[in-house]
Amino acid sequence: MNIVAGVRSYSEVNEEIKTEFLSKNKVTVTDVNGQRYLGCALDVGKTLEIHGTAGNDLAFCLNGGKIMLHGHGQDAVGNTMGGGEIIIHGHTGDALGYGMRDGQIYVRDNVCCRGGIHMKEFRSMKPVLVIGSNAGSFLGEYMAGGTIILLGLGLKRGEKIFGTHCASGMHGGKIFVRGSFPRENLSPNIKAVSITAEDEKELKEYVGKYCHCFEVDFESVMNKSFVKLIPVTSRPYADLYTAN
Amino acid sequence: MLKEGQVRIPSGCAIAAIIDRKGGMINGSEIIKSIALMHDRSNGLGGGFAAYGIYPEHRDEYAFHIFYENAQAHQNCEEFLFKHFNIDVAERIPTKKVDSISNGPDIWRYFGRVNRVRMKNSRLDESEYVVQCVTKVNAAYDGAYIFSSGKNIGCFKAVGYPEDVGEFYMLDRYNAYLWTAHGRFPTNTPGWWGGAHPFNILDWSIVHNGEISSYDTNRRYIEQFGYKCTMQTDTEVITYLFDHLIRHHNLPVNVAADVLTAPEWAEIDRMDSDKKEYFTNLRAIYSGALVNGPFSVILGSNKGLLAINDRLKLRSLTAATKGSRAYFASEESAIRIICPDPEKLWSVSGAEPVFVPLELNEEEDV
Numbered sequence: 051m052n053i054v055a056g057v058r059s060y061s062e063v064n065e066e067i068k069t070e071f072l073s074k075n076k077v078t079v080t081d082v083n084g085q086r087y088l089g090c091a092l093d094v095g096k097t098l099e100i101h102g103t104a105g106n107d108l109a110f111c112l113n114g115g116k117i118m119l120h121g122h123g124q125d126a127v128g129n130t131m132g133g134g135e136i137i138i139h140g141h142t143g144d145a146l147g148y149g150m151r152d153g154q155i156y157v158r159d160n161v162c163c164r165g166g167i168h169m170k171e172f173r174s175m176k177p178v179l180v181i182g183s184n185a186g187s188f189l190g191e192y193m194a195g196g197t198i199i200l201l202g203l204g205l206k207r208g209e210k211i212f213g214t215h216c217a218s219g220m221h222g223g224k225i226f227v228r229g230s231f232p233r234e235n236l237s238p239n240i241k242a243v244s245i246t247a248e249d250e251k252e253l254k255e256y257v258g259k260y261c262h263c264f265e266v267d268f269e270s271v272m273n274k275s276f277v278k279l280i281p282v283t284s285r286p287y288a289d290l291y292t293a294n
Numbered sequence: 295m296l297k298e299g300q301v302r303i304p305s306g307c308a309i310a311a312i313i314d315r316k317g318g319m320i321n322g323s324e325i326i327k328s329i330a331l332m333h334d335r336s337n338g339l340g341g342g343f344a345a346y347g348i349y350p351e352h353r354d355e356y357a358f359h360i361f362y363e364n365a366q367a368h369q370n371c372e373e374f375l376f377k378h379f380n381i382d383v384a385e386r387i388p389t390k391k392v393d394s395i396s397n398g399p400d401i402w403r404y405f406g407r408v409n410r411v412r413m414k415n416s417r418l419d420e421s422e423y424v425v426q427c428v429t430k431v432n433a434a435y436d437g438a439y440i441f442s443s444g445k446n447i448g449c450f451k452a453v454g455y456p457e458d459v460g461e462f463y464m465l466d467r468y469n470a471y472l473w474t475a476h477g478r479f480p481t482n483t484p485g486w487w488g489g490a491h492p493f494n495i496l497d498w499s500i501v502h503n504g505e506i507s508s509y510d511t512n513r514r515y516i517e518q519f520g521y522k523c524t525m526q527t528d529t530e531v532i533t534y535l536f537d538h539l540i541r542h543h544n545l546p547v548n549v550a551a552d553v554l555t556a557p558e559w560a561e562i563d564r565m566d567s568d569k570k571e572y573f574t575n576l577r578a579i580y581s582g583a584l585v586n587g588p589f590s591v592i593l594g595s596n597k598g599l600l601a602i603n604d605r606l607k608l609r610s611l612t613a614a615t616k617g618s619r620a621y622f623a624s625e626e627s628a629i630r631i632i633c634p635d636p637e638k639l640w641s642v643s644g645a646e647p648v649f650v651p652l653e654l655n656e657e658e659d660v
Binding site: 122 | 332561631641643645
């Protein structure tokens, strides 16, 4: 049985989802119109399938569960998620993967501003964000760890693969960009370097997964070369207020 | 009672707008449906709407909507109004009892033309005369607030959730070619009826999500030109900035938008020489009108609809188009609930104001 969200309040819909998960491992919710916190803290082994426009903080603190969104996401998808997988058959709003600690997010189309803001990694925990089309301004802002992969698929003439202030304050992790990118939009602390054999292995794994999820031809995606954006120093603001 | 920190309030103000570029009419129930979907972004301390084209039978007269806090304010304000304008109609704005809305002021509206003798004696043009009269009432008449003063437009606002405010004013009885709406979550000031959005002067109305960090700079700048900030909240200053730049300085709407959201100097340095000169001039001449802080703002006017975002893009705003209509909302779902299949949908970026002009031809406008 599917849960129909309609224009009901987010708390009511989330309560129903929680109840369903007591006896099931997969729950489907349809006609979603902006309800917040769907799939919040979902555990390992559970899958939530969503049809419609998911509200803010989708999969907040995701705890190993799987989210499949057939539609578009709004702001702060995967906020502080600690593991699991989010697959979005559409685009998302601002602050995608905000403070993400582990797990993977795959977005078929574009993301708005501040994608991957303050992603971080620790030992075996390594978040990964794969974006099919392009990203708005402040991609990877304050990024401390993890991997962002930006594919630039289906860009129209004049569209840029990322907006201004890309990687502003980034001090860890890496951003892989496929094809050409607007150097003027890159923050001063960032350098673009060639990918290593190890990077290529990592890229193939996640790009392969993206292509599998959204039925895209893997070879043609990998045919174009990638560059890696990394911070020059891990302390970009060391001298901002005092020289120390 | 739960203490601060024990209760989570998901917040952030909501704005929404619809325009039909060809001037087709849209019922008030549509904008209510859109703003109602974002219920959780406001906290019941303010909601409001601006509607354009709702008074065709009074299209050449000023429509004044006024809050009166007491009978004395009512009497004093009417005395002033009847002296400075030839008022045809004076009536209470029809409202319906809604449980969640109470303790409101007495709400009146007036339709009228300027008193030409007084206007000539004042040596002001008509718009300036009207603005000065409105400013005078709002600043000097205790308990009376003119919150709407344009022609063929009206603002409707109250302390309450926006969908309740829409029901209170029975907005499903109005049809407009342009609607804006606001759900308020006041942060730095307590909510009151005058502080609800939209803020209006003449045909300009503003709804705003965010905060104006440059408020005092902007207020000091605009008060040099005779405006007075009386509504105890930051947003009204944006309304006066637009009125000043467009009416006094004759700037096109998109240039005025560039003044308010001019790019950072580092970005200007990278521009080609024409653009560099343009933005350098704007920033030099209008430095006091540069608006800083996190905001998304929608300006309604009889020329069209303008949406702007702060330069660092700290508030979300989505735009969409279908046929002759354009839609704006803080959340995508609030657009899709009234327009499920838009032809185009995008996030308004901090660097690019979006202006949707009204394309009425002159004959229709007479």
